[in-house]
Amino acid sequence: MNSPDPLDTIHDLFSSTQQKTDAYFAAESMPYHTDLYEQIDRLEFIDDDEVARLLEENGASTLSNQPLTLGDFLGGLAQLATMGVVEVTDIVESMHREIILRPIGRFNENHLSNWQGGITGRIYGVVRHIMFMVGNSLSSGLRLYKDVAKPTNGQILPDGLKKLVNVFNGVMGDHLVNNDNPLAIPMMFYDKDGNLLEEPLSGRLIILCHGLCMSYLGWDPKKESSLGQAISRSQPDATVLYLDYNTGRRISRSGRDLSRRLQDLVDSNPNINQIDLIGHSMGGLVARSALFYGEQERFDWVKRVGNLVTLGSPHHGAMLERIGFMVQDIISKVPFASSLAHLADMRSAGIIDLRHGSIRDADWKSLEGRNVLPPDFRHPTRLPSGIKTYLVASALIENHYNSKLTNLLGDSLVSITSALGEGGNAHTLFVPEGHKAVFYGVNHMNLMHSRRVREQVVAWLVDNGKSDFANRPRLHSYPKSLDLAF
Incomplete structure (x- = not known):
């Protein structure tokens, strides 16, 4: 029996994804996400070791104990790029919401909830979900092509790209782990x-x-x-x-x-x-x-x-992280600019730990969201x-x-x-x-x-x-x- 052509296989994958997307929007009961950061905060309650265990139980790929290859880099970069588009969409929508609702005195919980079901909220939801699905499909397609055609099989990342990947890990390494991104490097x-x-x-x-x-x-x-x-x-x-x-x-x-x-x-x-x-x-x-x-x-x-x-x-x-936290806190209280504080909130948990030099689980595990205990505690x-x-x-x-x-x-x-x-x-x-x-x-x-x-x-x-x-x-x-x- 002839093996399938890699490009045909990837085409089938994208076709399957399109069907899933159509089904998603056809389901009226499916909620539209309007706050990606709340989802990220929920992910933080599950530590990365627990994430790896859950992925293994469900048959998903866990983090490799081998150095990253060029195939891993391409697949992870595709997923990362799409995450970036989704996050930027959330920030733009949040600012749009505030600019429209705050001047007329409707920037409150009731009207924010109604925004989700409105036509503008639905448009943002469509953009967000399409980009998420395309990114996952592109990442999966690259992984599949690597397995079938093996164009980069066994080719370890060159030093320049390796340094770049470590920068990605420093900035958002916990998010990479939680999203099973192949860019998340193992110890x-x-x-x-x-x-x-x-x-x-x-x-x-x-x-x-x-x-x-x-x-x-x-x-x-x-x-x-x-x-x-x-x-x-x-x-x-x-x-x-x-x-x-x-x-x-x-x-x-x-x-x-x-x-x-x-x-x-x-x-x-x-x-x-x-x-x-x-x-x-x-x-x-x-x-x-x-x-x-x-x-x-x-x-x-x-x-x-x-x-x-x-x-x-x-x-x-480190003083720099403390200053960054203070600036983020100030921006979050400024009308029409508070949404920009979400950009700083994307920084990794490792950077947040540097605020007071926290090296124990007890310094953060009892807290909600992505934070650490103040220095006195x-x-x-x-x-x-x-x-x-x-x-x-x-x-x-x-x-x-x-x-x-x-x-x-x-x-x-x-x-x-x-x-x-x-x-x-x-x-x-x-x-x-x-x-x-x-x-x-x-x-x-x-x-x-x-x-x-x-x-x-x-x-x-x-x-x-x-x-x-x-x-x-x-x-x-x-x-x-x-x-x-x-």
Whole structure:
């Protein structure tokens, strides 16, 4: 029997979709959606692990444990583009509604409900649903064509597209998971050369965790001057690994996932005797979350952790997310512009967690919608005992200038006190002064690549807890000098 032509198969798929669309509009009892954001909020009550379980039970595809291919990229992009059209349609409709109803005093719940059944509301519903169906059909068609014709089978995404996908995940990664979008990347480990981890492990592991909207490629694993390569040269017997994960998910979910995967590594490789964690920005919070849940679940891998190093991690939150939340709140109260606040509401749960540095489920699970507890109600998360912790902060200015403005400005994204875990009352991280370092003239992103930061991190790892840094004062490092001032 001859196999069907791929293009004919896709044509049949679209024909089937058209029939479903006609049936949809023929059913008078079918409600018209007018608020996509309420649907998104409802999705947030089901965490992404639960979504994956439900998809598996219903025979739907779950997130892959393999790197994304070009086929995944095309299919996910088609679905993502359609989601964008649907969301923009919702925002335009919301503004249209407000402009028409507010001036005549009818912007209330009763008239908003009647809007749905009116001709204008129905037109917006038609546009929304057609775009949703076309996008899903296009995505399914691309997946089907990939399976039948295999034009991109096994072709891993090039580095440039991989970085772009990680940006998508950082901005809306939780939405990608909830919509079973193939762009949602799984948590994976890569070796020191940037290749997918396959070989057995033993001895000491040093794991580098990237920050928001980034990937393992952000560490420049193949570059001789990178932090990972410098660590490998200084400790040839140690194994450097890079973590890659979806930074748009809740930080606590990524922390739980990392904890389980580290336990799997230890179970599969019992000769691992030490694990060190290095996290940049959000990566430091994910590492702390993993340690917290690893202790709670009494995982064996936590006992093997020797050092934790965080580079510019917002332990008490990031000022930029707080400002963004304030602006969104102000806009939402302005007549005729409140609908624009929905644009900011689309940002990922991972970004929302950065507002106060929330790394536990308890900081958000009891709340309605996409939010986090205020700082005074956030649950403290202490550092595990027996682990050497080193906290790195940076400042844009090049000279030591102790002022509130310098601290607040910090590295342009995270304040000095937040990066050093200070001034948080019950949330203060009790780390010895000698385990803290401030690098002047370094911005947030350059913390991953700065020569001075690289040399200091390598020195801490080489020392491996032998020296008594605890009795030393805080380290201050300045540019244009090889000296480190204490």
